[in-house]
Amino acid sequence: MECLATKLLSRGDAVSIERGQLVIQPASGKPVPPDWISTNRARLCREALISLGMDAFEYTDYSTGHYGKTRSAGITLRFVSLVNGESVYAVFNADLTRQRNTAAAKAGALLPKGQFRIGKRSHFYKFWMGTGLPFPRRLSAMHDYMGKLRCVMLTGLLTDDRINAGSLAPISLTAEQFRKAILPDKFRTISGQLPDNFRTRAPDKENATAHAVRGLQPISTTCVSNHENKLIRKDEYKTASITDLPIPKPPQEQSVDEWLEAYSST
Structure with a gap:
């Protein structure tokens, strides 16, 4: 499946996580429907977390x-x-x-x-x-x-x-940090650190091994589709019904453009 976060950022949208909640500021100025955010929240955040080698x-x-x-x-x-x-x-x-x-x-x-x-x-x-x-x-x-x-x-x-x-605390990730996680090639010359409130396992040998087994190590790709330990839940990618789409495809078969059509046309 295509990387939804990459598509949003390429459109000029700003994406961040504030006090554990996903925030999207569209370049178009249109408000994002709450149902769309609720439906896509886990997928968007997972794409950034996997790129950072972190968990939430x-x-x-x-x-x-x-x-x-x-x-x-x-x-x-x-x-x-x-x-x-x-x-x-x-x-x-x-x-x-x-x-x-x-x-x-x-x-x-x-x-x-x-x-x-x-x-x-x-x-x-x-x-x-x-x-x-x-x-x-x-x-x-x-x-x-x-x-x-x-x-x-x-x-x-x-x-x-x-x-x-x-x-235990909410995750916070600024729009710049989110963008660096999803589009790292554009920030290779810019040094940056992860936010302080990102915590991982206790730094001992046993936990380091568990860290690797759980697939939380840094990875080179930014899309969930290339991560071996991805999780796609049964009901996670449902989209709101769109009146001008007579025969909607199942969410798993939709492209990112089709996903975003529901978002942009609202």
């Missing part, structure tokens, strides 16, 4: 429980890699008991399944603040807001399949 994670779900020998209460967030589809997780401390007496139960009793309490000094509170997502009016209702994490791409220090919770 999408939130899938969470659970609460008591962990370790001390049975400490906490919340487990689960993610999937944008690059290779592998599952990873992060664990934050949280309180799973009621703070006050209520008609339903007394203080100290376990909260209903899936509910949890956090404080403003907790790692989870700081993590959520970093995403820029809204907080509920009461922190005890945080469980109702967890689905909002699905729109934020995250990165963090990964050891085996666990992300260090203190390092």
